[in-house]
Amino acid sequence: MATSCTYDNETDQKMHLRAIQMLATEFSIPQEEVQELYESMLCTMKERARVKDYLVILVSRNVKDRITRGMNSQP
Numbered sequence: 001m002a003t004s005c006t007y008d009n010e011t012d013q014k015m016h017l018r019a020i021q022m023l024a025t026e027f028s029i030p031q032e033e034v035q036e037l038y039e040s041m042l043c044t045m046k047e048r049a050r051v052k053d054y055l056v057i058l059v060s061r062n063v064k065d066r067i068t069r070g071m072n073s074q075p
Contacts, residue, residue, distance in 0.1 A: 004045040008052075016042065019060045027067050038063050 007013035013050040020038050042059045049055060 006039050
C-alpha cells in the first residue's frame with residue numbers, strides 16, 4: 001500500500017520494508033498493520049525532513065512508541 005510520497009527508489013523501499021518487518025516481528029503484529037502506520041508516519045515526516053538519511057530510524061522509533069502506548073492502554 002505504498003503511496004506516492006513513501007519511497008524514493010528501490011533501495012529506499014527495501015530499507016523501510018526491512019524496518020517494517022522487524023517491528024512486526026518484535027511486537028507480533030501483522031506486517032500489514034505495521035506497514036500502514038509506518039508509511040503514514042513516513043510520509044508525514046518526509047514532508048518536513050531536511051535530512052532524510054535518518055528517517056528509517058526516526059520513523060521506526062515513533063512507530064515503536066505508538067505501538068507500545070497502544071499496548072499499554074489496553075486492559
